[in-house]
Amino acid sequence: MSVAVLLVILLGLSAFYLGHARAVRTVGGAHSIRRLHSLPAYYGWYLALWVILPAGAVLLLWGLFQETALTAWITASLPAQQQALPAAELGLLINDIRNLAAGNITAGQVTPEIQAAAAQLQQWQQTATLARIAVILALTSLIGSLAWRAIQPEMRARNRVEWIVQALLILSSSIAVLTTVGIVLSVLFESIRFFHKIPITDFLFGLDWSPQTALRSDQVGASGAFGAIPLLAGTLLISGVAMLVAVPIGLMSAIYLSEYAHPRLRQVAKPVLEVLAGVPTVVYGFFAALTLAPLLRGLGESLGLEVASESALAAGLVMGVMIIPFISSLSDDVISAVPQALRDASFGLGATRSETIRQVVLPAALPGIMGGVLLAVSRAIGETMIVVMAAGLSAKLTANPLEAVTTVTVQIVTLLVGDQEFDSAKTLAAFALGLLLFVITLALNIVALKIVRRYREHYE
Amino acid sequence: MNERQQAVYATVQASLRRRYARERRFRALGLGAVILGLSFVLLLFTDIISKGYSAFVQTYITLPVYFDPQVIDPNEQRDPAQLARADYRQLVRAPLRALFPEVKNRRAKRQLYRLLSTGATYQIRAMVLADPGLIGQTRQIALLADDDVDMITKGHVDQATAEERFGADYRSWLQQLTRQGRLHTRWNIEFFTAGDSREPELAGIGGAMAGSFYTLLVTLLLSCPIGIAAAIYLEEFAPRNRFTDLIEVNINNLAAVPSIVFGLLGLAIFINLFGLPRSAPLVGGLVLTLMTLPTVIIASRAALQAVPPSIREAALGIGASRTQTVFHHVLPLALPGMLTGTIIGMAQALGETAPLLMIGMVAFIVDVPNSPLDPSSALPVQVYLWADSPERAFVERTSAAIMVLLAFLISMNACAVALRRRFERRW
Known part of the structure; x- marks a missing residue:
C-alpha cells in the first residue's frame, strides 16, 4: 500500500519539476518565458496532474477491488465439494485461508487443501502488489509522455489546468449525490430481497415483531414475525415523551432569552444550553440507563406504580433533554426574524410583553417553529444510542410510558451487531427497517424545510 | 370623578392587575425553562464527574x-x-x-x-x-x-x-x-495507555483513543479537502441549473439523515461490496466522512459567502482568471471559517457511535491498533461497551472515559471558537 502511494507522490513531484523545466527549455531559457502562454508552473501542474490522477485512480480502484477479486478466485480454486458449502461456512473457510496467508492463527483445523489455498493466496497477493506498481508505472509513462509532448510554448496550460481543477471540484460536490444514491441503493437492494421472503404488507401492517427465525423447522415458538407496527408505536411513544419535554422547555427558554433576558444572561445561557447539543448521545444513553432509570423505578415504587427498568419514560425524558437546544436555537432564529415593527405596533396598542409575544410574535413565528419541531421529531425518530442503551428489546404495543418498548433503531442495531448471515430474513429485516427510517425522516425533513422556506419568503 | 368613571376605573385597574399578574407568570415560566435547561447541564456533568473522577x-x-x-x-x-x-x-x-x-x-x-x-x-x-x-x-x-x-x-x-x-x-x-x-x-496512568480488558482494573482507553484517532484522521483527510472543494464549486463556479439544485437538495437532506443509516450504507457498500475489513478505523473514517461532509460543506459555503465581492472584483479587474481569483484571493480569506466548520464536524464525528456499531467497531479488542486497518474500537463505542458491564468498577471507568471524551469535545469546540474570534473579520 504505502510503497505504491509513495511512488505516486514521487512521480507527481518529479512530473511537476520536469514539466516546469521543459516549458522553460522550449522557449530557450528563463529570460524568455514571456513567450510561454502560461506561467511555467502551470506546465508543471499540467504534467503532474496527468501523472497523479490516473495513477491515483488505479490505486483507489485496485484497493477497493483487490480483496473481493482475490476472494472470488480463491473460492473458485477450492474443490467443488467445499464450494458447495452454505455461504456462512464458506465464509469461515475463506477467513481461515486469509488468516493462514497472513500468518495468523486459524479458527478451524488446517487441511492440506486450505494450506494450498493459503499459499496460493499469498502468492497472488505478492503478484498483485507487484502488478499494481507495474500498471502504475506503465500508465504514468504512457500518459506522461503524451502530456510531455504536448508541452509547447503556445499550449494553453493554464486553461487546461483550470479545466481539470473544475472537473475535480464538480466531482467533489457530486459526492453528496453519490452518498444519497449509495444509501438508497444499499438499503433498497437488501430490502427487496427481504420483501421476497416476507410480503411487504406483512411488514408494514403486521402487529407482531419477533425476528428470531427457527434454526430447525420443528422448533417451537421461533416462527419469526416481521410486523413493524409495534416498533413504530414504540418509536412514536418515546419520541412523544421527548417532545413533551423538549418543546415547552425549548420554546419557553427561546422566548425568554430573546424577548426578556438581559443581554449578559443571554450571552452566558445560550452557549451553555448549546452544550447539551454537543454532548455525544452515548453519554445521554449512559445517564438514562444508569442514573435516571433506577431513579424513576424507585420513584415509581414509592408511589405504588410499576415502572419497568427500561421504561420508555427514562429514554424519552433524556432524549427530550438532548433535543432542547435544537428546538430553542431554531425557535430563537425565527423569533428574532419577526420584524420589530410588529412588536412596536402591539406595544403601541397597550399590550403587555407577554400579550405581544402570545398574540403577535408567536403566530408570526409559528410556521418556522413548526418546521423546527418537525425537524426535531425526525431527529428523535432517528436517534439510536439513547434508546439502544435505555429502552428495551421487547416489541410491545402499548401507550403506557412506564413499560418497556422497543424502537426501529434499537432493532436495527440488535439485528446487525454480532453474527450476520446475509441471506437470512433476520439480517435483511434490518435493512428494511433502515429503509423505513430513511423514508420517514426524509419525508419529515422535506415537509419541515418546505414550511420553513414558505415562512421565510413571507417576510423578505 | 363620577360613579360611572369610578366603575370603569376599577374595572380597568382589576383587569390591569390580572394582565400584569399574567405577565409575571409568563416571564417566570420562561425563566424557569431556562433554569431547568441549565440545571440539566449541571446535573449531567456532576453525575458523570462524581461517578468517574x-x-x-x-x-x-x-x-x-x-x-x-x-x-x-x-x-x-x-x-x-x-x-x-x-x-x-x-x-x-x-x-x-x-x-x-x-x-x-x-x-x-x-x-x-x-x-x-x-x-x-x-x-x-x-x-x-x-x-x-x-x-x-x-x-x-x-x-x-x-x-x-x-x-x-x-x-x-x-x-x-x-x-x-x-x-x-x-x-x-x-x-x-x-x-x-x-x-x-x-x-x-495505565487507564490512558491500556487496551480493553474483561478485568476492570486492567481496562484502559488507550486502544479506544488510538482507534478514534485513526478514524478521525481518515475523516479529516477526506472530508476537509472534499468538503472545501464542493463548497468552492457550489459557491464560486456553479451555474444555476438542475444539477446544482440537485446537489444542494441532497446536501441539505443528508445533514438530517439519521446517523445509523450511514452505518447501513457502510456495511452494505464498504464492507460487503468492496470487501474492506470489518472493525477497521478506515471504514469508520469513510462512513463518518460521508456523515460530516454536509456540515463541512455548509460551514465552508458560509465562510466563502462572508468574503466580500469587492475582493473578487479587484482580482478579476487586474486580469486574474476565475480560478486564480478563488485560489489566490478568496480561499485564503475564507480558510479560517472553513477550518472552524471542519473542527465542529470533527467534534461531531468523534462523538458518533451508531454508525460504528454497524460496521463492527464494537468487537472486544484488547490490542492497541497501530494502523487504520487494524481492528479497533473507538472512544464512544468503548463507553457503550463498558456501560453494559455489570461490575461496579466499570461504571467508574465508563464515567471516566466519558470525561475524557467530553474533554476532547470541549477543547475542540473551544479551538473552533478561538479560531473564529482570532480570524473573524468584519468587512
Whole structure:
C-alpha cells in the first residue's frame, strides 16, 4: 500500500519539476518565458496532474477491488465439494485461508487443501502488489509522455489546468449525490430481497415483531414475525415523551432569552444550553440507563406504580433533554426574524410583553417553529444510542410510558451487531427497517424545510 | 370623578392587575425553562464527574516480593524464553500467605489471592524480563489490587455490603493491610495507555483513543479537502441549473439523515461490496466522512459567502482568471471559517457511535491498533461497551472515559471558537 502511494507522490513531484523545466527549455531559457502562454508552473501542474490522477485512480480502484477479486478466485480454486458449502461456512473457510496467508492463527483445523489455498493466496497477493506498481508505472509513462509532448510554448496550460481543477471540484460536490444514491441503493437492494421472503404488507401492517427465525423447522415458538407496527408505536411513544419535554422547555427558554433576558444572561445561557447539543448521545444513553432509570423505578415504587427498568419514560425524558437546544436555537432564529415593527405596533396598542409575544410574535413565528419541531421529531425518530442503551428489546404495543418498548433503531442495531448471515430474513429485516427510517425522516425533513422556506419568503 | 368613571376605573385597574399578574407568570415560566435547561447541564456533568473522577487513581497493595530463583529460573540459564514462561503467580501469592498465616483452608486462600489483580502477575513478569538481576532479591513492590479492593478502598462499595458479599475475613484483611500502610492509591496512568480488558482494573482507553484517532484522521483527510472543494464549486463556479439544485437538495437532506443509516450504507457498500475489513478505523473514517461532509460543506459555503465581492472584483479587474481569483484571493480569506466548520464536524464525528456499531467497531479488542486497518474500537463505542458491564468498577471507568471524551469535545469546540474570534473579520 504505502510503497505504491509513495511512488505516486514521487512521480507527481518529479512530473511537476520536469514539466516546469521543459516549458522553460522550449522557449530557450528563463529570460524568455514571456513567450510561454502560461506561467511555467502551470506546465508543471499540467504534467503532474496527468501523472497523479490516473495513477491515483488505479490505486483507489485496485484497493477497493483487490480483496473481493482475490476472494472470488480463491473460492473458485477450492474443490467443488467445499464450494458447495452454505455461504456462512464458506465464509469461515475463506477467513481461515486469509488468516493462514497472513500468518495468523486459524479458527478451524488446517487441511492440506486450505494450506494450498493459503499459499496460493499469498502468492497472488505478492503478484498483485507487484502488478499494481507495474500498471502504475506503465500508465504514468504512457500518459506522461503524451502530456510531455504536448508541452509547447503556445499550449494553453493554464486553461487546461483550470479545466481539470473544475472537473475535480464538480466531482467533489457530486459526492453528496453519490452518498444519497449509495444509501438508497444499499438499503433498497437488501430490502427487496427481504420483501421476497416476507410480503411487504406483512411488514408494514403486521402487529407482531419477533425476528428470531427457527434454526430447525420443528422448533417451537421461533416462527419469526416481521410486523413493524409495534416498533413504530414504540418509536412514536418515546419520541412523544421527548417532545413533551423538549418543546415547552425549548420554546419557553427561546422566548425568554430573546424577548426578556438581559443581554449578559443571554450571552452566558445560550452557549451553555448549546452544550447539551454537543454532548455525544452515548453519554445521554449512559445517564438514562444508569442514573435516571433506577431513579424513576424507585420513584415509581414509592408511589405504588410499576415502572419497568427500561421504561420508555427514562429514554424519552433524556432524549427530550438532548433535543432542547435544537428546538430553542431554531425557535430563537425565527423569533428574532419577526420584524420589530410588529412588536412596536402591539406595544403601541397597550399590550403587555407577554400579550405581544402570545398574540403577535408567536403566530408570526409559528410556521418556522413548526418546521423546527418537525425537524426535531425526525431527529428523535432517528436517534439510536439513547434508546439502544435505555429502552428495551421487547416489541410491545402499548401507550403506557412506564413499560418497556422497543424502537426501529434499537432493532436495527440488535439485528446487525454480532453474527450476520446475509441471506437470512433476520439480517435483511434490518435493512428494511433502515429503509423505513430513511423514508420517514426524509419525508419529515422535506415537509419541515418546505414550511420553513414558505415562512421565510413571507417576510423578505 | 363620577360613579360611572369610578366603575370603569376599577374595572380597568382589576383587569390591569390580572394582565400584569399574567405577565409575571409568563416571564417566570420562561425563566424557569431556562433554569431547568441549565440545571440539566449541571446535573449531567456532576453525575458523570462524581461517578468517574475516582477512576483516575488506582489502588495498589505494597508487598515484599521475593524473586525466588527456584520459581523463575531453576537452572540458572537466564534464558528470556524460560523467564517469560515461569509461574509468577507463586511470587505474588507467597507474601500474601506470609502476611496472613492464619488463612489455612483452600477456599479462604483462594479468596485471599483474589485481593490482587491478575495484572500483578504480569507486573512482576515485566519487571523480571526488563531486569533479570532482580532474581534472588526481595523488593517492596506496589502490586495492582483487584477491582473489588479498589471499589471498597474508594468507598464506592460500603463496608456492610462488602462484608455481606465477601465475608468478614476479607474485611479484616483489608483493615490489616490499611493499618500496615500497604494499601494506597496512585495516579492511574495505565487507564490512558491500556487496551480493553474483561478485568476492570486492567481496562484502559488507550486502544479506544488510538482507534478514534485513526478514524478521525481518515475523516479529516477526506472530508476537509472534499468538503472545501464542493463548497468552492457550489459557491464560486456553479451555474444555476438542475444539477446544482440537485446537489444542494441532497446536501441539505443528508445533514438530517439519521446517523445509523450511514452505518447501513457502510456495511452494505464498504464492507460487503468492496470487501474492506470489518472493525477497521478506515471504514469508520469513510462512513463518518460521508456523515460530516454536509456540515463541512455548509460551514465552508458560509465562510466563502462572508468574503466580500469587492475582493473578487479587484482580482478579476487586474486580469486574474476565475480560478486564480478563488485560489489566490478568496480561499485564503475564507480558510479560517472553513477550518472552524471542519473542527465542529470533527467534534461531531468523534462523538458518533451508531454508525460504528454497524460496521463492527464494537468487537472486544484488547490490542492497541497501530494502523487504520487494524481492528479497533473507538472512544464512544468503548463507553457503550463498558456501560453494559455489570461490575461496579466499570461504571467508574465508563464515567471516566466519558470525561475524557467530553474533554476532547470541549477543547475542540473551544479551538473552533478561538479560531473564529482570532480570524473573524468584519468587512
